[in-house]
Amino acid sequence: MARKILLEHIQVQNINTFEVYRSKGGYAAVEKAIKTMSPEAVVEEVKKSGLRGRGGAGFPTGMKWSFLAKPDGIPRYLVCNGDESEPGTFKDRFLMTHIPHALIEGMIVASYALGANTSYIYVRGEMMPQIRILEKAIIEAKNAGFLGKNILGSGYDLELYVQPGGGAYICGEETALLESLEGKRGNPRIKPPFPAIAGLYGCPTVVNNVETIAATSWIINHGGDEYAKIGLERSTGTKLISASGNLNKPGVYEIELGLPVEEFIYSDEYCGGIAHGKRLKAVVAGGSSVPILPAKLILKTAADTARLMTYESLSDGGFATGTMLGSGGFIALDEDACIVRNTWNFSRFYHHESCGQCSPCREGTGWMEKILHKIEYGHGTLQDISLLEEINKKIEGNTICPLGDAAAWPVASAIRHFRDEFEWHVNEPMLSQKNNYGLANYGA
Amino acid sequence: MSDKIKITIDGVVVEVEPGTTVLNAARQIGGNIVPPAMCYYSKLEESGGKCRTCLVKVSKGSEKDPRPMPKLVASCRTTVMDGMEVQNITSPEVIEARKGVVEMLLINHPLDCPICDQAGECHLQDLGFEHGAAQTRYEFKRRTFERVDIGDKIQLHMNRCILCYRCVFTANQITDNRVHGVLGRGDASEIGTYIQQAVDNDFSGNVIDVCPVGALTDKTFRFKNRVWFTKPVDAHRDCPTCSGNVTLWYKGEEVIRVTARKDQYGEVENFICNTCRFDKKATSDWEIEGPSKVRHTSVISSNHYDTMQPLPVIQQKPALIIANQEQFQKTSKQ
Numbered sequence: 001m002a003r004k005i006l007l008e009h010i011q012v013q014n015i016n017t018f019e020v021y022r023s024k025g026g027y028a029a030v031e032k033a034i035k036t037m038s039p040e041a042v043v044e045e046v047k048k049s050g051l052r053g054r055g056g057a058g059f060p061t062g063m064k065w066s067f068l069a070k071p072d073g074i075p076r077y078l079v080c081n082g083d084e085s086e087p088g089t090f091k092d093r094f095l096m097t098h099i100p101h102a103l104i105e106g107m108i109v110a111s112y113a114l115g116a117n118t119s120y121i122y123v124r125g126e127m128m129p130q131i132r133i134l135e136k137a138i139i140e141a142k143n144a145g146f147l148g149k150n151i152l153g154s155g156y157d158l159e160l161y162v163q164p165g166g167g168a169y170i171c172g173e174e175t176a177l178l179e180s181l182e183g184k185r186g187n188p189r190i191k192p193p194f195p196a197i198a199g200l201y202g203c204p205t206v207v208n209n210v211e212t213i214a215a216t217s218w219i220i221n222h223g224g225d226e227y228a229k230i231g232l233e234r235s236t237g238t239k240l241i242s243a244s245g246n247l248n249k250p251g252v253y254e255i256e257l258g259l260p261v262e263e264f265i266y267s268d269e270y271c272g273g274i275a276h277g278k279r280l281k282a283v284v285a286g287g288s289s290v291p292i293l294p295a296k297l298i299l300k301t302a303a304d305t306a307r308l309m310t311y312e313s314l315s316d317g318g319f320a321t322g323t324m325l326g327s328g329g330f331i332a333l334d335e336d337a338c339i340v341r342n343t344w345n346f347s348r349f350y351h352h353e354s355c356g357q358c359s360p361c362r363e364g365t366g367w368m369e370k371i372l373h374k375i376e377y378g379h380g381t382l383q384d385i386s387l388l389e390e391i392n393k394k395i396e397g398n399t400i401c402p403l404g405d406a407a408a409w410p411v412a413s414a415i416r417h418f419r420d421e422f423e424w425h426v427n428e429p430m431l432s433q434k435n436n437y438g439l440a441n442y443g444a
Numbered sequence: 445m446s447d448k449i450k451i452t453i454d455g456v457v458v459e460v461e462p463g464t465t466v467l468n469a470a471r472q473i474g475g476n477i478v479p480p481a482m483c484y485y486s487k488l489e490e491s492g493g494k495c496r497t498c499l500v501k502v503s504k505g506s507e508k509d510p511r512p513m514p515k516l517v518a519s520c521r522t523t524v525m526d527g528m529e530v531q532n533i534t535s536p537e538v539i540e541a542r543k544g545v546v547e548m549l550l551i552n553h554p555l556d557c558p559i560c561d562q563a564g565e566c567h568l569q570d571l572g573f574e575h576g577a578a579q580t581r582y583e584f585k586r587r588t589f590e591r592v593d594i595g596d597k598i599q600l601h602m603n604r605c606i607l608c609y610r611c612v613f614t615a616n617q618i619t620d621n622r623v624h625g626v627l628g629r630g631d632a633s634e635i636g637t638y639i640q641q642a643v644d645n646d647f648s649g650n651v652i653d654v655c656p657v658g659a660l661t662d663k664t665f666r667f668k669n670r671v672w673f674t675k676p677v678d679a680h681r682d683c684p685t686c687s688g689n690v691t692l693w694y695k696g697e698e699v700i701r702v703t704a705r706k707d708q709y710g711e712v713e714n715f716i717c718n719t720c721r722f723d724k725k726a727t728s729d730w731e732i733e734g735p736s737k738v739r740h741t742s743v744i745s746s747n748h749y750d751t752m753q754p755l756p757v758i759q760q761k762p763a764l765i766i767a768n769q770e771q772f773q774k775t776s777k778q
């Protein structure tokens with residue numbers, strides 16, 4: 001069995017209650033950090049662990065924490081980004097539903113490390129049950145003296161609040177999240193200044209993903225060096241992967257980074273292969289915004305080495321033949337899946353979720369969606385495919401926030417790797433409405 | 445002064461105060477190398493960064509950290525660093541990106557310039573003329589909205605809006621309370637008043653002046669005339685609420701429109717009140733100063749003044765022309 005860190009006690013009954021969580025060694029990290037360590041030592045430990053942001057960008061967490069400006073007399077904030085709404089990603093919801101105290105414990109440790117006396121957990125508006133679970137967990141922790149004034153007699157105060165969002169994907173972008181948290185329209189801010197200098201209410205702020213924060217308590221308990229031993233090279237530790245699509249056993253899995261992709265898809269410990277005995281056609285490896293790859297490129301890199309579940313291995317080959325680990329939303333598509341329809345579906349999502357602030361994204365996402373709809377329903381032309389490529393280039397990199405890139409990458413990569421299928425949709429409009437293109441030469 | 449910092453834009457060196465944005469540094473040089481700006485407004489705080497027409501390439505970050513910036517940046521919101529090198533019209537990448545932005549801005553624009561009151565003084569029209577394609581590649585139905593009267597003097601024509609947020613910042617920053625804002629999300633966003641509330645404020649008329657397109661128009665002027673048939677004249681009056689410095693737009697003997705005075709970038713110099721704008725339309729109300737300066741390239745000047753003067757600065761100073769050309773050749777060889 002692979003090593004479990006976040007989901008170690010997931011099988012324990014009532015692990016979502018304080019008593020059970022505590023009896024399994026919960027909140028030991030809070031005791032250890034607050035009683036025996038200085039905030040700087042906690043940051044140092046996280047730095048040593050090599051933990052990288054689990055929200056998608058993979059930025060080293062310890063480094064992010066050490067960038068936080070610490071001017072006198074100005075409060076600092078820690079904000080937990082629970083606005084998980086990327087199609088294909090559902091790991092944070094799982095964690096918040098079943099082990100809410102892992103997040104609360106991590107929040108206390110991280111807030112202590114950053115010197116924040118008020119911290120927020122921003123949860124997506126649709127996750128009302130999770131919000132109630134978290135609020136209950138906060139009350140339980142408070143009653144046990146782990147939150148509130150003078151935690152464990154150390155003189156450190158911390159108030160933790162859960163803030164429901166309005167249900168916008170864009171509020172998962174950290175500056176839009178902060179705007180939304182301040183009660184404004186969730187438009188991303190123009191950077192610089194970065195949140196580490198001027199974030200929530202203009203004060204220095206750190207925004208971290210749910211999974212990142214939950215991982216910190218294990219690091220404090222066992223030491224950063226121990227965490228760094230797990231995983232492979234610069235991708236240390238474990239990662240929650242939300243597997244979905246045409247798999248035998250879709251669900252949330254905790255993997256040690258460095259696991260071969262092939263093993264993740266086919267071994268019985270994980271996804272157990274493709275459903276109904278079909279063959280794998282394509283994989284979106286890290287949530288809808290990362291480039292889609294055909295089966296032959298996801299199992300083996302262009303250099304013919306096995307592809308592993310690490311930040312580096314998945315992005316091996318750049319965008320030409322690689323993808324990204326992203327937030328870990330692993331979507332597998334079998335031989336009967338239509339790539340054009342899948343791309344259109346993603347594009348429709350980004351069109352719906354664009355905030356409308358900057359022009360390339362506001363207008364471009366809608367345009368792409370309309371063209372893809374046209375191709376999918378057999379009215380496309382070959383010029384439409386090259387037009388899509390051009391629109392992609394006009395959006396990518398020219399927008400305020402990464403949503404423009406996220407909208408452009410899936411379309412660009414689908415055309416890059418599955419151009420045949422797009423052309424087939426154009427050339428065989430009647431047939432494409434009845435049949436699927438099939439596996440063609442995309443299989444492993 | 446020693447605390448000024450040096451920045452090179454398209455091969456032209458300029459010294460500016462620390463904290464200046466790249467766009468304003470370019471404006472100090474003037475001429476063709478000033479990036480166009482649809483949403484940035486120097487008089488309004490927080491404006492800019494949204495339209496992406498002012499994208500430039502930073503080919504050298506600063507003296508200390510000479511790495512180029514990985515993406516094109518919005519020049520209106522990027523502050524200068526010492527030794528920064530910026531490429532605007534000498535970078536094919538920037539021109540290409542700007543063309544893309546203009547195309548995006550126009551795909552849902554009705555292009556009803558022949559019946560639009562803004563025609564002739566519309567920034568989008570200028571931008572489209574300079575960077576737009578001859579033909580649209582967009583073949584779907586354009587987004588449409590109903591026209592809305594916000595207050596008795598202003599009409600909102602949302603179809604033409606490019607969501608620059610200027611009118612929102614204007615209402616936020618120079619009036620007591622803002623009753624309009626951006627509703628909706630993505631390409632369904634619109635400027636609107638909540639449940640058709642009227643924009644009724646002494647300074648509300650300024651939203652007409654800051655609007656770069658014909659989305660917010662003066663109802664007292666709508667369909668009265670084309671701007672290039674009118675003569676702008678600077679005038680002032682002793683106004684108790686505002687500075688009273690305005691431009692009167694004459695058609696024959698009649699004042700048919702009053703606006704604030706605008707500078708060469710189409711930005712208002714002093715905001716004016718609604719009394720000056722909508723109610724004082726007789727020559728006897730004003731003290732005339734003389735004809736307004738209008739850009740010689742502007743269509744407004746075409747009927748009244750000497751036309752086709754050379755463009756400023758770049759064409760006038762030989763040293764700048766050479767520096768600019770050298771930079772251009774250097775880039776195009778790469």
